Amino acid sequence: MTTEMKASVLKNLDAVRAMIRRHKRNDILFAAIGLIALMLGLLTLLTLFVDLVMDGYPRFNLKFFSDFPSRRAGEAGLLSAWVGSALVMLVTFLTAVPVGVAAGLYLEEYAPKNWFSDLIEINVSNLAGVPSIIYGLLALGLFVYGFGFGQSILTAGLTLGLLILPIVIVSTREAIRGIPVAIREAAYAVGATKWQVVSDHVVKYSQGGILTGVIIGMSRAIGETAPIITIGALTFIAFLPPSPVSDIAPYLNFEWLHSSFTVLPIQMFNWLSRPDHAFHINAAAAGAIIIVLTLLMNGTAIYLRYKIRKNIKW
């Protein structure tokens, strides 16, 4: 090798090394940008939460939870809103969970592979993508006027129940899919019927996964505003629905189902849409409470799923 060739190789080598350095720098640069992009959402949430807590700070006391809404911002509270939310959630839970779990069981364990099952599956995935306000219109036309339920807790609960049905169905199916076929075969081998296999084994082992989906669905329902506004729920409610339990026989009554109501996000929207800034403080406090509530529920669900994934070894 002549000295000239050596020199040119060395020179090229320098160019190659410079290129490698440049590309490695690009790698690090992109990793940093990616991390920022990923954190943008989290930072926004953090800013939002801090903003809500700082704005709503003066209203964080027990009286805020035990007062009815009022025309005077400083005296307005969340009592009717959180009671309403609790009762609506009860109806939602009682409708969405049995129907959703049953539908999930059917699709995963019973449904034959044909056009009929495909039709149901397409519908479930389609419903998951329907905007929530459309469920409000459905409820307005069907529940409020069609069935004559009016703007009641029953209507709101059923509406939110329909809304979270796809979430419960999908999570039930995912939970069931994780159970090995061998478990079912073992049960069949000792003479169990299909329903015995499903109820004694499939449901039992997928409980955790189903619960995760139910919690995520309920946390979605508790923060939903648009469908409830659309059914025409009143926003100024200064009374409580009749109590579901009473001290005289038959101890339970269902008048509360037909009572008008308000829920946490509606109350927040009501305060937020007033021009008076004093009410915005109330809205901020209500918003902080709703966020804490949903984050706690979602956090529990995610933790639960993590635990299940870690613990189950078939």
Next chain:
Amino acid sequence: MNTVIMQNNTPSLTISPRLAKNLRRNVKERVIELILMLAALSAVFTTFAIVAVLLYESLGFFEAVPLLEFFTGTEWTPLFEDAHYGILPLVAGTLTTSFVALALAVPVGTVAAIYLSEFASHRAREITKPILELLVGVPTIAFGYFALLFVTPVLQKIYPDLPGFNMLSAGLVMGVMIIPYIASVAEDAMRAVPMSMREGSYAMGATRFQTAIRVVTPAATSGIVAAYILAISRAVGETMVVAVAAGQQPILTFNPTEGAATITAYIVQVAMGDLPHASIGYQSIFAAGLVLFVMTLAFNLIGHVVRKKFREQY
């Protein structure tokens, strides 16, 4: 069913108590299967109910309003004395806010997805994915507060002419809400690209960044595009952020620094008022809802088709 046939073929045999029990068992099994099937069919019923209610109420609307005026009119004032029924201003508002949202969410979401799929360590992914999920769970009304009372004042410091209600801040906040959705759907698509393709690229001396941009992203294009299309459908159907922060005036404009009502904001606005059942104003929200439903359905269908049809087979 088998027991019945056996019984017919061998009439001389009396049914043993055990077989009789088996027969009852079969009937019970059938009944249970039927109940589960009905639960699964609730998804189909819901879809039909949505379409039926929207069409039924819209038909009344279109008896009074010619289709041509609805789709080409540039004024939307159904509640005024001088009523005009042109949906275009609402569609323009919806598209403008959605465009702003996607202009933010598409680049940031894609970069975040590439980072998650190609750069992040297993541990980092395990931590960030649940955080993204938490973000999806935050109620939209809280984001509405953020858009109106935090983002708009900040933007007004940069553009002092910005009105209090504007599509820019609503769109940006909606974009932040959609980022986690795009990131997680696009990441799923990238993770489906087989490892051998990355290894081939690394073996040629490519860096992570080069592999991500030139090998993984092209291979996952269909999934990434599907993520964008599904995100459009979300933005179009989003209600509370635009209802709170984008304004209530139906103005035909594509300028994001102005305030304008979207389809969803209009529905909320009307539902908050006290419109008599079966009036033209009441029917107009169903006509607007029908347009919204068709738009989101179209985007959802296209998204699913793109994801299914153009999925690369390796």
